[in-house]
Amino acid sequence: MGKDCGNHGDDHFRNGCRRVLAVFLFLAIIVGIISLIVYLVLRPTHPRFYLQDASLRQLDLSNASSLLSTSIQVTVASRNPNDRVGVYYDRLDVYASYKYQQITVAASLPPVYQGHGDVDVWSPVLDGPNVPFAPYLASAISQDCQAGYLILQVKIDGRVRWKVGSWISGHYHLFVTCPAFLVTSGGNGAPGASGFKFQTTTYCHVEV
Numbered sequence: 001m002g003k004d005c006g007n008h009g010d011d012h013f014r015n016g017c018r019r020v021l022a023v024f025l026f027l028a029i030i031v032g033i034i035s036l037i038v039y040l041v042l043r044p045t046h047p048r049f050y051l052q053d054a055s056l057r058q059l060d061l062s063n064a065s066s067l068l069s070t071s072i073q074v075t076v077a078s079r080n081p082n083d084r085v086g087v088y089y090d091r092l093d094v095y096a097s098y099k100y101q102q103i104t105v106a107a108s109l110p111p112v113y114q115g116h117g118d119v120d121v122w123s124p125v126l127d128g129p130n131v132p133f134a135p136y137l138a139s140a141i142s143q144d145c146q147a148g149y150l151i152l153q154v155k156i157d158g159r160v161r162w163k164v165g166s167w168i169s170g171h172y173h174l175f176v177t178c179p180a181f182l183v184t185s186g187g188n189g190a191p192g193a194s195g196f197k198f199q200t201t202t203y204c205h206v207e208v
Contacts, residue, residue, distance in 0.1 A: 049204035051178035068133040086163035104128035178204035
């Protein structure tokens, strides 16, 4: 009668683990190949945003209390360049900033679905009544106005989903930055909306 060393159970366990790991590795390779094929076929790319206009209605700075009041109407266009991928804009919040400080309250745009090659245009009014403003920014904006130009940023913070056929993805964060370059024919030495005109349509930087 042979002697049982008691190692057969350990061998079966190790062999079982190897089979499970091999199955998981095989499935991971299959998923990776499918994802690569889908990417090569669809060639998905993020939506393209353009700032078409920016009309400065108000720009009042109180040096005594360091409060800035701003009102600006912007026109932003978005185009879906994908041939087979649709985009659900579930949330889009638009606001203006100056040198990385938000100067208006975020305006919410209505949710919309953007099909293949579709273009959507929004023209919200962005208001920022009595926004606390740092002294060094107050000095900077006064110098810019005196020089006859003003650079603001129109920013969009939102959530999107992708649609391919009947399949719809989960939510992705969308962040858009559009430079708004405004100039005036002559500086007046103080902040103010009078005379500032939007120069030209600008391409926006998009992160998804």
